[in-house]
Amino acid sequence: MIPDRRLILLGAAALLSGCAGGEADRMPRPMARNQGAVGRVDRVQPGSFPNIPFADWTDDEPEYVLYPGDEIEIATPTAPELTRTLRIGPDGRVSLPLVGQLMAADRTLAELESAASGAYASQLVRPVVEITLKTAGPLKVWVAGEVRTPGVLDMNGDIDAYQAVVQAGDFLPTAKPQEVALIRRGPGGRRMMRVIDLRPRRGEVVALRRGDLIYVPRSNLGELANFFTQIRNALPIGFNYTINGQYQNF
Template structure:
């Protein structure tokens, strides 16, 4: 069982994917779903868009790292729980939280001292499980693998369903948008009366007890508890905080 600080570290891992502030282009959410900037002080959210961000590698993804000029070095690898892969000649390299192009560039640079023509091509073979974070007024907050095409309410059910104190009609959905910006919208997840909201990898659902003003405190706690580096390995059982 993890203590409260470890739980916050785990929640913080998702937030690191949203650490770049800015604005995203695209269709904004309806005004009723927007977040007033004054409610969150210095927490900046971009306008909501359904546009897909560039794919970031994640632990559990299977990739092929091909070296056309030295085919004996080509490997099919699975990104480890710590986000790393191991390659001949250069050893371990961080793959998680990188785009395919970024990883190609980093590996080509690493091979520069080993190969005359350090050309590297990275291909995603199989995506790993889609993980989402559920926090707040649910019975078992934590990180969950989505089962099939699960929607937001189904993720709440995986987390033990709402507590009686939950404000289920004002759930915050936080998502990484194009360019790495962080976006938030408010969704109504009341059973049989709410919205059907498709989730994406890395989404965060925060269920408040009273008002969304609690989200500001949640962000402050997470940011204060972040470890220096990105650690994907924190997992296991979670207790409510």
């Protein structure tokens, strides 16, 4: 995992180098476009943005990870009186009898079972824990960049990328809707990026998944490097990704 300080220095170096050149040289350029079946689709390769290590894009569904707002049952078959149905709090934690607070968000069910079993090891002779997802919380996505009201949005039901932008107040006049970045958690938690065309009546329809991040640039996608250095510590729980298998914020 790249240390925080190194990422910040890399971002600062990119900005300083941009001051010396023109707009075209300000940030790393994305890869050339590939023509998709509907609209234009860019599949950004890992080396496209040196300061932002993206994985190759895939449409495969990653293993489900828990989010704030999810309702789960934490069952203890060897001590049924401790079984609880709990909702994961905004801080990503749940409160368990005997052991107190436990981080649940950004963990798979199996990972949380292991963590809860370890927490109960000092309290139970047989610390067996079984966790079931009862109800998934709201679909949360992050919309940032050149929109009127950027931030985290709760989506009810299925929604596509353009609908999310509309809920965020629509594009500003300075936006570049034909070159919008969609950042998504892929298998293993690694972040991926593709470029989508969201021009009204001309762009493509892209269904969103939980935890997707939409970034609308002002000029070119090189702005992503600067964006990540600014918000990497501001993302809420549930928007974490991994680099080389280790979780961290942008």
